[in-house]
Amino acid sequence: MREITLSQAVNEAIAEEMRRDPTVFVLGEDVAEAGTPFKVLKGLVEEFGTERIVDTPISEPGFAGIAVGAAMTGSRPIVDLMFGDFLTLVMDQIANQAAKTHYMSGGKLRVPMVLRTNMGATRRSAAQHSQSLHAWVCHIPGLKVAMPSSAYEAKGLLKSAIRDNNPVIIFEDKMMYQEKAPVPEEEYLIPLGEAAVLRKGRDITFVATSSMVQVAQKAAEMLAGDGIEAELVDPRTLVPLDEGTILSSVRKTSRAIIIDEGYQSFGVTGEIAARIAEKAFYDLDAPVQRMGAMDVPIPFSPVLEDLTVPTPESVAERARATVRGEL
Amino acid sequence: MAHDIVMPMLGMVQDTGIIVSWHKQIGDAVKASDVLMEVETDKATVEIEAGFDGYVAALKAETGVPVPVGEVVAVITADKGEIETAPASPETTKAEAAPAEGAAPATPPVEQEAEKKTKGPAVASALPPAPQAHPRARPRSGRIHASPKARRLARERGVDLERLVRLGVPEPIHVSDLDKAGAAAFGMPATSLMRVTIARAPFEAFQEWVADEASVEIDGTNLWAAFAAGSLRAATGQGRDEEIVVETSRFPDTNGAVALTDPDCAGLSCLESGPTGGIAALTILDLTRSMLTDYRPAGDAALPHLTICNGQDSANFDLYLAFDPAILAAETAYAFLKELADRTQVPLRHLL
Numbered sequence: 001m002r003e004i005t006l007s008q009a010v011n012e013a014i015a016e017e018m019r020r021d022p023t024v025f026v027l028g029e030d031v032a033e034a035g036t037p038f039k040v041l042k043g044l045v046e047e048f049g050t051e052r053i054v055d056t057p058i059s060e061p062g063f064a065g066i067a068v069g070a071a072m073t074g075s076r077p078i079v080d081l082m083f084g085d086f087l088t089l090v091m092d093q094i095a096n097q098a099a100k101t102h103y104m105s106g107g108k109l110r111v112p113m114v115l116r117t118n119m120g121a122t123r124r125s126a127a128q129h130s131q132s133l134h135a136w137v138c139h140i141p142g143l144k145v146a147m148p149s150s151a152y153e154a155k156g157l158l159k160s161a162i163r164d165n166n167p168v169i170i171f172e173d174k175m176m177y178q179e180k181a182p183v184p185e186e187e188y189l190i191p192l193g194e195a196a197v198l199r200k201g202r203d204i205t206f207v208a209t210s211s212m213v214q215v216a217q218k219a220a221e222m223l224a225g226d227g228i229e230a231e232l233v234d235p236r237t238l239v240p241l242d243e244g245t246i247l248s249s250v251r252k253t254s255r256a257i258i259i260d261e262g263y264q265s266f267g268v269t270g271e272i273a274a275r276i277a278e279k280a281f282y283d284l285d286a287p288v289q290r291m292g293a294m295d296v297p298i299p300f301s302p303v304l305e306d307l308t309v310p311t312p313e314s315v316a317e318r319a320r321a322t323v324r325g326e327l
Numbered sequence: 328m329a330h331d332i333v334m335p336m337l338g339m340v341q342d343t344g345i346i347v348s349w350h351k352q353i354g355d356a357v358k359a360s361d362v363l364m365e366v367e368t369d370k371a372t373v374e375i376e377a378g379f380d381g382y383v384a385a386l387k388a389e390t391g392v393p394v395p396v397g398e399v400v401a402v403i404t405a406d407k408g409e410i411e412t413a414p415a416s417p418e419t420t421k422a423e424a425a426p427a428e429g430a431a432p433a434t435p436p437v438e439q440e441a442e443k444k445t446k447g448p449a450v451a452s453a454l455p456p457a458p459q460a461h462p463r464a465r466p467r468s469g470r471i472h473a474s475p476k477a478r479r480l481a482r483e484r485g486v487d488l489e490r491l492v493r494l495g496v497p498e499p500i501h502v503s504d505l506d507k508a509g510a511a512a513f514g515m516p517a518t519s520l521m522r523v524t525i526a527r528a529p530f531e532a533f534q535e536w537v538a539d540e541a542s543v544e545i546d547g548t549n550l551w552a553a554f555a556a557g558s559l560r561a562a563t564g565q566g567r568d569e570e571i572v573v574e575t576s577r578f579p580d581t582n583g584a585v586a587l588t589d590p591d592c593a594g595l596s597c598l599e600s601g602p603t604g605g606i607a608a609l610t611i612l613d614l615t616r617s618m619l620t621d622y623r624p625a626g627d628a629a630l631p632h633l634t635i636c637n638g639q640d641s642a643n644f645d646l647y648l649a650f651d652p653a654i655l656a657a658e659t660a661y662a663f664l665k666e667l668a669d670r671t672q673v674p675l676r677h678l679l
Contacts, residue, residue: 254476254502285476285502325474325501 001182006172007040009151009183010116013158014041014078016187018048021076024162027054027063028080036080038118038177060089064115068097068167071113076162081117083129084171087136090115098167099142112165114158118174120211120261121298121309125174130298130305132211132261134171135268138238144168144192145239149213151181153236156190164192173211173261193240197249201229204255204319207246207272209235211309212259212291218312219319228323238268246272247280254285255322259310264292286322291315330379332401334394335495337368342652343393344368346400351383357403364400381405396653397493472499480505494653521648521660524638525668533674537595548577548613549590549598551635557591557677558666559609562659567592574607578617584610591677609633620645631655631663644671 004012018024025048026041032055035042045053056063060081067077081090098111119132138145144166148154154172161168198213199220208216213234220230231249235242250256256276258269269290276288294308321327334344347365351357363377381403388400471488473481477500481488486505496504530550537545552573560571571591576584587593588602614636631650638645646667650660670677 254474281475282479283476285474325499325503 001184003180004151004183005178005180006148006151006154007038007177009155009181010040010158010172011042011044012183013155013162015044015047017076017159017162018044018052021162023074024076024078025052025054025070026078026080027056027067029056029058029063029082031055031080037082038174040172040177041080060086061093064090064093065097067113067115068093068101068111071098071111071167072101072109077113078162079113079115081115083125084117084119084133085128085131087117087133091136094137094143094167094169095140099140102166103142110165111167113167114161115167115169116158117169117171119171120173120175121293121305123174124300124302124305126300127297132171132263132293134169134238135262135266135271137169138268138271142167143239144237146170146192146237147210148172148236149208149210149234150176151179152183153190153196153234155183156188157192157236159187160189160192163189168192171210175211190236192237193242194237195233195235195242195245197231197245198234199230199232201231201253203229203253203323204231204257205246205249205253206230206232206257206259206315206319207235207249208232208259209238209261209268211261215310215312215315216259219315222312222316223319226320228319230319235272241272241275243275243279247276250276250280251283254283255288256284257289257291257315257318257322259291259315261293261309263295264290265295267292286325287327289318289322289327291318328406329384329402329404330381331399332363332378332403333493333495334388334396334398334400335366335375336396336653337366337373337495338370341368341396342656343395345393346388346390347372348390349386350374351377353383353386354407355383356407357381357383377403379403379405382407395656396495474499474501477502477505519650519652519657519660521650521664523646523648523664523668524640524643525646525671527638527642527644529672529674530644541595543595545595545598547615548575548611549587550595551575551611551613551633552587553590553593553595553598554667554670554674554677555609555611555633555663556587556589558663558670560591561666562663570605571609572605572607574610575613576611577613578619595678611635615644631660 014024014026026044028036030036031041032045032050032053035044041053056066064079064081067079070077081087087094094115098113101109101111119134121130121132123130134145134147137143144161144164146157146161146168148157148170158170161170199217201220206216206220213232216230216232220232223230231253233246233249235246256273258272260268262268264270269292273288273290277284291310291314296308298308299305337344345367347367349364350362351364357363357377357380359376359378359380361377362374363383364375366373366375383401384404385402386400387402388394388398394400471492473488478488480486480502481500484505488500491500491504492498534545534547534550537543552575556571556573559565560567565571570589572586572588573590574584574586586603586605586607587598588605590598610632612632612634614634618637620636620639631648634647634649636645636647646664648660648664652660
């Protein structure tokens with residue numbers, strides 16, 4: 001199978017959906033000629049023109065609001081939010097408008113929009129451009145949240161998100177844009193709400209999202225050398241969450257570590273750990289572990305920044321302690 | 328509050344351990360993580376942590392002597408005041424009293440605080456707190472620590488977690504501990520069996536003799552209980568001031584079990600009316616009124632368990648003793664059966 005980067009996969013997904021459906025359009029800062037700072041949208045403006053690849057002024061609340069309105073009136077906008085950290089600026093449009101319009105209009109209005117943004121530290125982008133804030137939007141009923149962990153998932157999930165009739169927020173790991181993975185030539189969709197078991201194991205379950213999937217994958221390889229078989233579950237979407245796949249894995253292994261790059265406190269790791277504790281309590285042989293980003297502003301110092309996120313070594317070490325019954 | 332420290336089971340087939348040395352003396356303050364003693368098994372010498380914070384109140388085992396697994400070797404109390412037997416040595420008391428008297432080698436709290444601030448937060452302290460790798464033995468709090476799954480499986484399989492702890496399995500107990508402990512975790516499968524065949528004539532002759540002499544019909548089951556209690560007392564070396572309760576049941580019988588307290592000390596004529604109740608040191612099942620010639624107690628039967636049957640040869644009794652070698656050493660079990668056989672053959676021994 002051919003291999004393309006995550007950036008190319010996103011580009012392909014948007015292009016394919018725009019060809020298929022004339023109501024799909026893109027708006028955001030530097031999306032047209034610049035193709036975004038990460039060059040994800042490069043070339044789209046040549047094919048679709050500035051009518052459908054719309055550069056906006058530097059006003060996140062403005063273009064997010066335009067997108068909500070466009071979605072209500074029959075379009076399928078794809079908002080490009082340059083950094084996930086800027087969620088702060090679009091929160092009212094997302095949480096109070098997009099998420100609630102279908103409910104408050106008694107089902108008469110829909111908001112079929114996609115908001116693409118990113119997450120992930122270790123890019124030396126300092127505290128305001130390095131956060132992983134996906135837990136914020138997971139907290140709001142009415143929004144769907146996707147967390148692709150590879151080029152393959154990014155393409156399949158984005159195409160499903162564009163076709164979905166609800167507001168969907170996709171977080172792409174900014175460190176993964178240039179990473180290649182096998183992606184089929186032919187069209188495919190990945191349904192929202194279906195987890196993938198990326199590795200089979202019997203001793204411990206890793207539930208890892210987005211950037212942490214690779215970390216967990218490497219940790220699992222390290223553990224295999226010690227005779228510990230880790231199973232890796234990638235939820236792919238946090239809302240809706242495929243609880244069944246997670247629980248059945250934990251029921252098999254009796255142990256779990258949840259790894260997610262969002263801040264550890266009050267975050268995704270805590271939510272998934274709690275569901276396991278509630279629904280698989282009598283199958284647990286060890287306390288469920290959470291591994292998230294350290295609860296600090298992400299440091300600009302490369303040395304310190306790298307210490308704030310889980311690594312294959314730290315995950316493997318925690319897994320060993322869990323399996324040995326030391327926690 | 329006092330905590331018993333038992334000889335731990337460090338290997339799956341270990342019956343005894345030898346204390347090589349004590350690292351603490353009576354009266355010493357100990358932390359849960361302090362090494363209390365060094366224990367030698369046939370495989371290795373292991374440092375054993377105290378497991379509780381407090382003070383050493385008693386050291387009950389000598390060094391260099393094999394001690395059965397599960398036997399209490401030391402006692403740790405939370406309060407120094409609880410130490411009754413041996414008070415702390417004068418030096419210890421003085422040393423501990425000194426700071427309180429105001430010799431004040433310690434920096435006053437305020438200065439300590441200031442010192443910390445001037446140092447500034449070290450880089451290391453900004454790192455995520457590494458999860459603490461607990462030593463496997465945690466301080467006991469009364470409730471047994473076990474993972475939810477281990478607790479559920481123990482319930483489903485009829486494993487007694489309390490028993491695992493007594494055998495020295497460190498807490499929290501995990502599923503692997505249930506699997507590793509294997510048979511030892513269950514009431515019965517760890518059981519050893521001993522059988523002895525004895526002639527019935529002397530026993531029955533003795534019953535008749537008592538009936539003639541004292542005009543009392545002695546119930547056979549109760550007589551067995553009296554003999555057994557006396558034999559157990561002799562085998563274990565327990566004095567007559569220590570209570571031995573024997574629980575008896577018979578087949579066929581619908582009255583259920585009766586717990587006789589010290590039946591060996593009661594007069595033969597008043598076995599029926601003697602004191603009852605208490606925690607049984609031995610259970611007896613009397614099958615001599617049935618046609619059964621063999622019967623093994625169920626898996627959850629209390630141990631040790633003595634079954635008395637009519638022998639395959641009608642001139643004999645067959646006695647089966649089921650016991651857990653981790654609780655009742657095989658030598659003691661043998662001594663008990665031998666004493667019981669001797670008593671039954673020469674019942675006058677019992678009266679003497």
